[in-house]
Structure formats: C-alpha cells, structure tokens
Amino acid sequence: MSDLYDVEAVRREFPILARQIGAYPLTYLDSANTSQKPQAVVDAIADHYLSHNANVARAMHVLGAEATAAFEGARTAVADFIGASRSEEVVFTKNASEALNLAAHTLGSRLGPGDEVVVSVMEHHSNIVPWQLACERTGATLRWFDITDEGRLDIEGAVRDGLINSRTKVVSLTWVSNVLGTVNPVAQVAAMAHSVGAVMVVDGSQGVPQLPTDVADLGCDMLAFTGHKICGPTGIGVLWGSYDLLESLPPFLGGGEMIEVVRMTGSTYAPPPYRFEAGTQPIAQAVGLHAAIRYVSALGMDQIAAHEHDLTAYALEGMSHVRGLRILGPTEAVDRGGAISFTLDGVHPHDVMQLLDSRGVAIRGGHHCARPLHDRLGVQSSCRASVYLYTTHDEIDRLVEALDYTGAFFSGRLATTGGVR
Amino acid sequence: MSVEQLYQEIILDHYRVKRNAGLRDPYDVEVHHVNPSCGDELTLRVDVVDGTISDVSYDAQGCSISQASTSVMSDLVIGGSSEHALELFDGFQRMIQGQGKVSLDEETYGDAVAFEGVAQFPARVKCAMLGWSAMRDALLRVQAGVKEES
Numbered sequence: 267m268s269d270l271y272d273v274e275a276v277r278r279e280f281p282i283l284a285r286q287i288g289a290y291p292l293t294y295l296d297s298a299n300t301s302q303k304p305q306a307v308v309d310a311i312a313d314h315y316l317s318h319n320a321n322v323a324r325a326m327h328v329l330g331a332e333a334t335a336a337f338e339g340a341r342t343a344v345a346d347f348i349g350a351s352r353s354e355e356v357v358f359t360k361n362a363s364e365a366l367n368l369a370a371h372t373l374g375s376r377l378g379p380g381d382e383v384v385v386s387v388m389e390h391h392s393n394i395v396p397w398q399l400a401c402e403r404t405g406a407t408l409r410w411f412d413i414t415d416e417g418r419l420d421i422e423g424a425v426r427d428g429l430i431n432s433r434t435k436v437v438s439l440t441w442v443s444n445v446l447g448t449v450n451p452v453a454q455v456a457a458m459a460h461s462v463g464a465v466m467v468v469d470g471s472q473g474v475p476q477l478p479t480d481v482a483d484l485g486c487d488m489l490a491f492t493g494h495k496i497c498g499p500t501g502i503g504v505l506w507g508s509y510d511l512l513e514s515l516p517p518f519l520g521g522g523e524m525i526e527v528v529r530m531t532g533s534t535y536a537p538p539p540y541r542f543e544a545g546t547q548p549i550a551q552a553v554g555l556h557a558a559i560r561y562v563s564a565l566g567m568d569q570i571a572a573h574e575h576d577l578t579a580y581a582l583e584g585m586s587h588v589r590g591l592r593i594l595g596p597t598e599a600v601d602r603g604g605a606i607s608f609t610l611d612g613v614h615p616h617d618v619m620q621l622l623d624s625r626g627v628a629i630r631g632g633h634h635c636a637r638p639l640h641d642r643l644g645v646q647s648s649c650r651a652s653v654y655l656y657t658t659h660d661e662i663d664r665l666v667e668a669l670d671y672t673g674a675f676f677s678g679r680l681a682t683t684g685g686v687r
Numbered sequence: 688m689s690v691e692q693l694y695q696e697i698i699l700d701h702y703r704v705k706r707n708a709g710l711r712d713p714y715d716v717e718v719h720h721v722n723p724s725c726g727d728e729l730t731l732r733v734d735v736v737d738g739t740i741s742d743v744s745y746d747a748q749g750c751s752i753s754q755a756s757t758s759v760m761s762d763l764v765i766g767g768s769s770e771h772a773l774e775l776f777d778g779f780q781r782m783i784q785g786q787g788k789v790s791l792d793e794e795t796y797g798d799a800v801a802f803e804g805v806a807q808f809p810a811r812v813k814c815a816m817l818g819w820s821a822m823r824d825a826l827l828r829v830q831a832g833v834k835e836e837s
Contacts, residue, residue, distance in 0.1 A: 314734035614723050616693075616814065624690035640726070646748045647726040657704040675694075676751075 271573050276565065277656050279304040279661075290626030293661045293668075298444055298472060298605040298652030299630050300494045303558075307497055310557035314396030314550050322549055323610070325522060333549055340552035341539070347559045348489065350506055357505040357512070357539040358547055362471040363392040365490035365505035366438070368542055369467050372398030372515040373436050382433045384464075386411035386419060387642045388443045391635040397438060398523035400619045411439070413642065417446040417595035421454065430455075431547075434464040440482070441473030442603040445636045445650065447578070449473070451604055465511065473496060475575055475654070476603050478567040487511050493551060498558035502551035503614035505542070514539035519544040570655045574604040577653040577662060581606055584666040585651075589673050594643055604653040607634065610669065613676045615649045621672040627665055689730045693808055694751065697801035701822040702756035706762045716828045720821040722813050727753050731821040735829050739773055740764050743822060752802075754810050769826045776823045781804060783815050786822025 273495060278281050279299075281303045285292040294302060314336060320329035322337045345353040345448055359365040376385070383397050387410050401408045412420040418441075424430065437459040442449050456466040468486040475496035481489055483600065488511070493613070495528040517524055517535050521544030526534040535541045562570060579599035585591055590611030596602045610618050615631030622629055630650045633640045640647060651665055697786050710717075714732035721728050727749030734742040743761040747754055760779075764772040779799060782789045787807045805815045 457794070595699035614754075616752070616811075617729075619813070620693065621690060635724065646728070676699075 271565075271569050273573065273656065273658055277658070279306065279561075280656055281305065281654060287626035287628075290664075293625075293627040295651040295653065295657065295665055296628045297654035297657070297659065298495070298650065300500070301475065301497050301654055302656065303499070304497055304561050306561050307499065307554050307557045311326055311499060311550050311554040315555040319550070319683050321546055323582065327521070337549050337552050338557075340556035343556045343559050344506075345477065346505055347563065348474070348506055349482055352509060354537070354539055355506055355509050355512065357507065357542045358552060359490075359503040359505055359542075360501060360548065361439055361494075361503040362469065362490045363396075363503070365492075365503045366467070366469060368505050368518045369438070369488050369507075370396035370400045370488065371518050372542075373465055373467070374404055374406075375516050377401070377404035377406040377435055379405035380433060381406040381435045382409050382431070383407070384409050384411065384429055384434055384437045384439075384459075386413070386439055388413055388417075388419070388446055388636065388639050389438075389440055390444050390469065390471065390473075391637070393440060395440055396637065397436070403492075406435070407433075409434075410638075413448075413639075415447070417443075418448050418451045418601075421451065424458075430458045430462055430464065432462055434462050436465050436467060438467040438469065440469040440477060440480045441597065441603065442470075442605075442662065443639075444472050444605055445607045445634050445638075445639055445648070447603040447605045447607075448588045448595055449477075449601040453483065453485040456487075460485075472603055472605065473556050477571050478521035480652075481506055483563075493555040493558065496555075497561055499551045499554035502548040502555050504555075507538070509538060512542070514517050514671070515541075517544075522544040523547075565655060571656060574653055574657075575599055575602075577657050577659070578602060578604050578606065579666070580659055581651065581653065581662045584662055585669070588666060588669045590677075591669065591673075594645070594648055604657075605650055606652065607650040608646045609645055609648050610673060613672060615647045617676065618649045618669075618672050622665070622668045625664070625668045625671065627668045629665075693804045693811070695801040695804060696760075697798050698751060698755040701758040701798065702744040702751040705747075705754060706759070707743055707745070707765065710746050711742060714742065714744065716807055716825045718821050718825045718828070720817055720824065722749070722753070722817055723781060724813065725750070727754070727814065727817055729757065729817055729821050731757075731818065733822065733823055733825040733829060735769055735826070738768050738770075740767060740769060740826075745818070745821075747818070749817065751767060752814040752816050753817045754771075756799075756802060757821075758813045759802070760818045762798060764822060769830065771802075772826060773823060776819050779819055780816065783812050804821070816821055 320334040321336040341356045342353045344356045414420050459466040466486040466666040467488040470489045470491040474491040487505045494500040524544040592609045619631035625679040633647045714734045717732045719730050729747045731745040
C-alpha cells in the first residue's frame, strides 16, 4: 500500500505544506478540522472565475451555459463518487451542518409527539442541535446511542434498551467520529432503522474524505458531507438522499430556483434537487469540489484509506509512549479513522496546542463540537491530531517529540501538579 | 515572541497555586461564564460590603492562561473599591487587546503585567479575559441590584 503511495509527490501538489512556522516546518495535523487544498483545486476555481463565470440555470448566454454545465457536472461527479443512482439525488448546501439542518427540518415536518429520533452521544453538534430543534418544534423525543468504554457504538446496550423501536422515525448517526475516530457499523444500524420503518441519516463529514463511499453499501437514506474536508473549498456541502425520499419532502429554504410556479396565493415547488437549492448556489465552490473529487479519485480512495490507516497505527503506537498521555477512543487501528483525540496529564489542551504550535505542529484543542461526548468521557476538553492523505511518518515523529517537550515543559516548571486540574 | 515569553514564571506560579480559589459564602452575586471555543468554564462570586470588594471566589476549569489570569485578578481587586476594579478591568482589556503596543503600570497591576505577552497571541486573549469579564459582569450586577444571574 504505502510502497505504491508516493506521499512526497502528493505533498508537492499542496504548496502550503512547504511553509515554515517560525524556525520549524509546518506539521499540519488538523485535517479533520479542514483539509489543505491541492493546486488543481485552486486552479479550477480560478479558471472558473476568470473564464466561465456566470449565474447558473437562468442566464441564457454562452457563459451561463458553461457555468451551468460546470455546476451540473459537479453534481454528476459527486453522484458517481458516492455511488448514487442518479445525480438528482445530490443536493448542494453550504456545508455539512446545513445539509443536516435540511434533513432535520424536512424530516421534522413528519414528526409529532410520541415519535422518537435517535442520535448517538459521539455526534458532532451539527448532528445533535438540528434534531433537538426539530424535536422541540414537534414534541418528538430525542434518544441517544451510548458508547462502550473503548469508544465504540454500544449496539448491545441499544438492543437491550429497545432504543430503536416502533416509535422511531429517524436515526441519525455519524459514520466516523470526529473525536474518537471510531468507524460505526452504519449498515447494521441502517438495517435496524429500516426494520421499524425509520429513515436512516448518516453524517459522512469525516467518513467520505477518508473511506471509499457507496451509499448502497452504507444502506442509508440520506448522507451529509462537506467539501472542505476532502480537499475542496469551503462553502459547499452535500446532502444525498434517495430520490423517492427527497421527492416526498417539503422545501427547506424558500427563494429563487426552488419553485415551479409562484402566485400571490401560494407556490408550487421544483422537483429535487432544485426544491432544496434556493437562491444563487455556490457555483465556483461546486467546480472546486469537482476538482477535489477528481484529485482524490486519481489517487484512489482505497489508497488514501490505506495510507491513513498506516499513519493512524503509527501515531497510536508513537503516542502510547508519551508520559501521561491518554487516548480517547479505540487505541488500536481497527475500524478507526485518522482522528486521534487525547489528554495530557496536568496540561490543559489549550496549553498543549500552544506549545505544539510553537514547534510548527498544528492540532486542535477544545471539545471539537462534541460537548456531550466529552461529558460522557468525563473530560472537559481534549487535544486532537488528525492525519490525511498528505501526512508523513516524519510528521508523526515531530508530533510525538513535541508532546514529550510539552510534558517536560509543564512538569519541569510546575514542580507539583497538585493545583492543576 | 516565543512561547516561553508567553508562559511567564508568574503565570505558571498562579496556575500551580491559584489564589482565592474555591466558592465561598457570603456573596452578593454569582455569575457563570464560558469560552465556547475551548470549553473553559468559570463560576465566580463577588461579595461587596460598603462599596469595597470583600471577597472574590471562584471555581474554574480551563487553561493555564485563564486560570492564572483569574487568580491574579482576584488578588488585585479584593480589598479595593468596585470602581477601582472596573478601572483595572478597562486598563487590562486595553492592554490585552493592544497587540503588544500597550503596557501596564507595574505599580498598579503587579503580577498582571506578566500577561503582556498574551497580547501577542490573539487566540489566547479570550482566555486571559475570562476571569476579568466575569468579575466585571458580577460587579455591574451588584451595582444594578441584580442578585441572580439571568
């Protein structure tokens, strides 16, 4: 796998990775937050703006036709990339959060008191809050999958407690945890959801950039993800939904292009996906996302997944030797993505992050938009290092070295840790 | 600006042994402040007797900068008037937002001078302000006669 995968050649496509941070080379280990962009993506966006820019669908001129073709071409590319049976199943949004809000809002129109929505305690806030809002609006009840001590989805507990039952109308679950790295058995949960007639929504924000995606294999009815974590630009996300489901749902946002006929007495709405795409869309961003999909497809999602798996195993091993370091989530690289969250005894994540940053190592500290999970794990916040297709073994070595330095910096200068929480 | 200059010995001292930590009675007002971006949390009480701050007590979770800053702040304002504490707040905030161009009077600010380095790290300004903002909020509530946090 890694013998064939030329990470140095990959890195040459990402000019930002050559940056120095002070006296140190940049060690970018925050890709679960946002990925860096290859030259091809930046060039595609620039070319669109410089040579083909126009609004889509409504501009009846050459540039309008080119922009429309580019925008719809991106839709087709996304559909092919995730194994969708038709491109009309791909709805463009601003980001994954908007995609999940779209799902929660439209599916929420079917909810009422007594109905249940199931999420998990490992969800990102963007797959919690929209469902909380939908439940508040409709009187439905929000219920939660727990996790096991190892940080995996507690399916056994869910079955024991009858979590998914005849009252369940929606199950919304992350494919890969942005904190624990856990890869969830989405197809198994989808089968549980479908057995009671519930709709299965999957948050693919971390999964789609890291693993080969096929919506049929996932067994879900809706899949949300974002462009900027898969080498694409910010400002574009995707909600895929099976056509029959999308066709049965009401609009989300109202405005231009989502209508069929507007009268003062009321309006009728366009078929999917346009029903859910009000106003001028992120056109250049769709072009950029298309370029990103071309880029990762050329590398091969299998190759990318294998590279990440290799790096994750290497990082887990290296980090296990750092004094006082506790990994949150699976400590073995089995069914595990490339995000590794951890705490360092006696050093607050913000301070870890600062010390690492002083050595050019960029990680994230905080609750990673997953406060309920941190409460469940009994920690206030954590640090997270995350690898991607351009990460090297050397960078993992620099991370481990910087973590050793951080531990020594604080324990050396803080003679006792008694006052530290 | 090196990270060693950020983590001054005085800051690490206050982080290790926090002054006036723990929640105490009596108090006039209790406030709860959070830093949503990093999850730092602070519950802070003030007790004001005849215009003088007789106690500031707190329970905090957070980084060394926010913990130490709260500790230093409590030392500075206890025993002084509310007006003086609010003036100290203004000066500290001007310094911390001053991108390194504003310095503090050491006579007036004592250990708080050590936070001048934080002003060079924009991402940490919120950390240094957490305790100060909570103190200001609490004093304004006392002055307004509001006993409970809304």
